[in-house]
Every structure is written in structure tokens, then in C-alpha cells.
Amino acid sequence: MQLNPNFANLSQSYLFTDIARRVAAYKEEHPNADIIRLGIGDVTRPLAKPVADALCAAGAEMADAATFMGYGPEHGYPFLREAIANYYKTKHGVTLSPDEIFVSDGAKSDCGNILELFTADNTALIPDPVYPAYVDANVMDGRRIEYVSGTRENGFLPAPPEGQKADIIYLCSPNNPTGAAYTKKQLAAWIRYAYSSGAVILFDAAYECFVSDKDVPHSVYEVEGAKECVVEICSLSKTAGFTGLRCGYTVVPKGLRPAGEDLRGMWSRRQQAKFNEVPYVVQRAAEAVFTPEGLKASFENVDYYKKNAAVIAKALDKAGVWYSGGVNSPYLWLACPGNLTSWDFFDKLLAEAGVVGTPGSGFGKNGEGYFRLTGFGDAARTEEAAQRLTAFLKKL
């Protein structure tokens, strides 16, 4: 028997373990320190009431023989697939057929599992800095990875590397970790590049709910030609606080060309064989997100996070620190002042301001010298953190 040898090539990430270790050490030395965490990538606001109500009502259905629900359709109940299609139509102006929408337990699973539809001989093109799961999933398959560089010069929005060959392209916009978001025009260039390379774009739209700018699309399908070469992967994690409830969806359009029109059928077979549908109670909660009341209440939470991000942005503006994100995103990706490395900045910020963030070097080579802060915390604490940040940056 042969074990998959590619696993040996995975790089072990100690990013969050290291952060926890350093914070614990600091707390041991300073037991009374009042630490504020702005490193968190998780939501903190509770489920919106209409969503929680739907969850509980569905739970009650499960307790009664007359309304109990067993196995559901593998790709999601029609009520949810239709609700998502309607969201695309009314919110993004994008027409999708419900059978192009595959309900799943989240964007991370789909971003990795969809690689099974492609051979290991393809080349994956991945931006750096990057959400590490894209890289790991490709390394496990032994697939060749080429990187495109996000830099301060391109605003962490790398353009397609014309002339370079790619088969599978990962894009995440608004981006985790950099908060940068592509405009329609920039995405159109990526679509032209993918089309001419015979490539497919896997577009992670998990942060679409944070988009405010008119020229930044919520869905890649707002851009012409996208349905011919883009699979869009999205999630309710950030839109509606589903990080602990787990529901996402992947759109595989019928008109995909370079990838072959049958990609939708292949994904359907893959999910039938290796996935079980999302829990009925979660699908009912997700359906409630897409009602007018559910959207209103869920977006109040999104606005709460956006205000936090704006508060941090203001502190950085005041200090004249360069950053990407802060609009169209809960993330702020700042250039560490004074040529500090990401970890040096982490240590200093913790020691002198009692604020915890995430070193950018944990997201790839190009992340060195950068630092991620997020708007997912409590509003009052974020205000306090912003004041400390202002004082800290003044002294630096």
C-alpha cells in the first residue's frame, strides 16, 4: 500500500499556535494586562432573529414524526437553491438557474474538493499572500503551483501574468487577508486571461457582503464572460454569521467553456458520491437569511463590522500608515511602519498597546512586513483599540 507522498510537502503552519503562545506568555508576565484581540477572522455577532427563529422552528419539526426530515436532496433543498438564485437576481442582477447552485457546508470544503474534477497535471495559479487552504489542497494533489505577487505597488490586486500558462486560477475578492477588492474592469482582465489560457477561475466570494463600492462586484457573474470560465464559491459565514452553523454554495454555470460544459455534471457526481447534504435545520436557517427581514437583520451585523473597520482605518489614516482594505472588507492589511517585520510589529503592538493582530508573513512570502487587523470585534473595544493604536503609532 502506498500513502500519498504529497502530504510530506505540506508546510506546517504554526501561525495561530504561535500567536496563542506569545499572547499567553505576555499574559503570564502581565496578569492584569487588558488585551484587545483584533486578529480574529471569526464573526462575533449572534444570528439575526429571523434566522435563529427559523433554526429553532426546524429543530422542532425534527422532534415530531409528522414533520421529521430525513435524507434531503444531495445538492440542497429546492427552497434554498431558489432563495439563493433569487438573491443573485435581486441583489446582484445576476440570473442563475437553481440547478447551477450547489449547497454545501462552506467555501473551504468546496475550494478544495472541486480540485477532484481536474487532473494533477494542471498548473494552479495562486496569489500571494493567500488563504492557506488553497495552497494545501493543491499540494496534497501534487499539483504544480505558480504564484502571482500581491504587492503594495499593485494594491495587493495582482493582474493576470500575461504570457504565463495557468489551468486553475484562485481569486478571492474581497480578499482574505488583504481586504483588497477587484473592480469589474480588473476582473474582466482576469476573465479574458482565463479564457485565452483555457483555464477555469475558482472565485471565492465569501466576503461579498462587505462590498460598498459601485465598481466592485458582489458576484463575479456581474462581469461579462464570467459564466464561461468562472466557478463562484460563496458562504453564509460572514454574510449571516454562519461560521459555526456551516452553509455555503458553489455556482457551476451551465455555459462553462474552457473547463468543459460538463463540469456541472461532474461536480454533481462528486457531491453525490462523497458529500451529504447540509443539515435540514441549517438549510431552513439559510433560507431565512434570504428573506427581506433576514437580509435586513443580517446586514445590520455586517454594517456593525464595517463600522469597526472604518474606525481602525481612521486611526491608520491619522498616523499616515499605508494599508489596503478597510472598505469592501472587514480586513485591514497595513504596511508595518519603520521596516518592522510582521512578527516584530506583533510583539511591539502587544507589549505597548495590548492589541493582538495577525502577522502577514503567515499568509505567504509577500505578507512579510504586513499585518492584518479585523473589524469582527466588539464596537466599544474596537474604539478603545483604535485609540491605543493611534498613540502607539505616534510613538513608533
Add this chain to the structure above:
Amino acid sequence: MQLNPNFANLSQSYLFTDIARRVAAYKEEHPNADIIRLGIGDVTRPLAKPVADALCAAGAEMADAATFMGYGPEHGYPFLREAIANYYKTKHGVTLSPDEIFVSDGAKSDCGNILELFTADNTALIPDPVYPAYVDANVMDGRRIEYVSGTRENGFLPAPPEGQKADIIYLCSPNNPTGAAYTKKQLAAWIRYAYSSGAVILFDAAYECFVSDKDVPHSVYEVEGAKECVVEICSLSKTAGFTGLRCGYTVVPKGLRPAGEDLRGMWSRRQQAKFNEVPYVVQRAAEAVFTPEGLKASFENVDYYKKNAAVIAKALDKAGVWYSGGVNSPYLWLACPGNLTSWDFFDKLLAEAGVVGTPGSGFGKNGEGYFRLTGFGDAARTEEAAQRLTAFLKKL
């Protein structure tokens, strides 16, 4: 870009579509026919009250900022991993460490996804008849598949094919679709075979809750040597009616030898990169299953299904029809009398008794001439179906 060419080798199954089509046609011709469905592989009893209560209580937690739960640990909350370890200890007499238990969304996902830890060059050994997802997952990888035959002569419990090479062995006991269950002695032979072949056994224990016979193990780890070469995959779908709620678990022991002691670490990395944890509310419901009250109430449902299976078994005994299953299983796998094919028997049983079952030929070559009935229906309707079956078989 190259699409995975192995998908073209998947055989399209029309089993359940064909059943639905034939039943619909019959109903159109006989609008007043009173049809009883004994083909169902899904549970029908509602969640046990302590389980439903825990689900709703967790749902309420999600609606309050003070108790809201976001991302959880990738492999399941410690409270659930410990509850499962405790179930193994007290119910099966098997000692597991909680970090050998990986919580997932169900057995089907894990049975397929775990193949990523092995190269495509390995040979998979799969019994026929078989749950089709094992085959599909291996076909998608282009892995060579060898079959071992379940037959009436071996009671649909094939013995290891001594002298034949295998790397990855699928066993499901109690079996879906045949209802047959291996004894400890029979499993010991499989473990010796796997060990000497340098193979790993993927043991699907999804139906363990139906075991009554003392010499049939609930967990493969009741058999000596199993921890050295077996990964056990289990689910709450049948134990506690979680088919629509989705929670299972995979045990990857620390002492695996032929597969390499690192298989546990590899599975952990795979799940970290490509899976999100099971919803918090579902994990709380699952935790409640393993409390004394939860187990008592859930097993009342299991007993309900077992009584149904016994009612059907009695009808078959009376008619002198050969079958496997009916004890240790919700399934009865009968030899179609009069040399009828599976589909001929289906049509006759529907036309003459108004009872729907599942043609065995849908589960592989060796299923031809066999037929699956299940105990998952309503008790009164199952009694009625058994009476009709008795009359039908007498006339046949």
C-alpha cells in the same frame, strides 16, 4: 487544462429513479392503490426528545451574543469527542483516545474522502453486492478495484481472498444492502489477511446499533489486532435518526501499522484543509445522544425498526424464502422465489401486493435475483405489508 478522465468510467445508476418511475406509472393506472413502501433506507422516527431539546437549546445559544458560537475545532468539540470515546468504552468495551476520533458530517463523506491519503496505484478490494458510494469514490481516482463475491453460499459474508493482493479493503457490517453481519471470528480472519497484505481496512459501522447477537461486534475494535490495520467509520444517521441532521465520526487509531502510524496526522491535515467542522447545534444534539437518557430514547427507535424487521422476517420464514439480515440489521435481503430476476420480483410484488422494495441488482452483479426490504417504515403499515407478503408468496 485537463479534466479528470476517470469520471467517464462512473456507471450511471438509475436504481431509485427507475423505482420512482415504475411506482408512478403503477399509481397512474391504479389511482386508488394503497402502496406500502418497504424500500426505504431512511429513518422515519423523529429525534428523541433529549436530542431535539439539546438541538433547540443550542439554537437559542446562537441567537445571543453572550453564548454565540463561531468557528469550532476542525475535528469536533472536545465535549463530543469525549462523549463518543465514552460510548465506545461503556457500550463496546473499547478504549479510544478522543484525539483518535474525528467528527464529520457522515459516513459517506469520510468513506470517500479518506482515499486522498492513498495513491491511485493501490488496489481496492470491495465486496459485491455493495453500497455504490465505495465504488464511485475509487473509480473517480482511477484506482483498480477487485471484488469479493457475497453469495447465498457464504451468507453474503465473503471471506478474505487469501493469496490475492489488496491495499484498501472496504467492509460494511452489519451490511447495507444484505443485512448480513460478520462475527468476531470472521472479522479476525479479515484482520489477519489485511495485516499480512500490508493493507488497511475501511470498516463502515453505520449499522452497529442494530447488533443483537453476542458474537457480532458493534465496533471492529472489539476484535484483537483491529487497531493496527482498521479505520472505523460510523454515523449517528441510524443510531439516532440523524440522516437529515448529519453527524458521523471516523476513528483513526494511533497504532496503525501497515498503513503507517502517520495516517492519523494525514487525516487531520486533510480535514483541516478541506473540511469545516460539523455545526455546533448538531454537535450539541449528538452529545445528547450519548447521555443515558439520549441513548435510552434513541434505542427505543432502533428497537421499533428491529421489531419491524422481525415482522417481515417472520413472513419470509413462514413462506420458506431464503434471506440474510433481519437480525442485527434493519435490512432483509431475500432470494427472489421462482428464479425471478430482481426487477421481475419488484414488478410482481408491486402489482399483486402493492408493496415497494429495492431490486438487489442495483447493488452489483451478485445482487441479481435478490431483493431488499427494510424495517424503517411505520409499524402498523409494516404489519399490513407482511400480511400481504405472506399471501403474495403463497400464490407465487
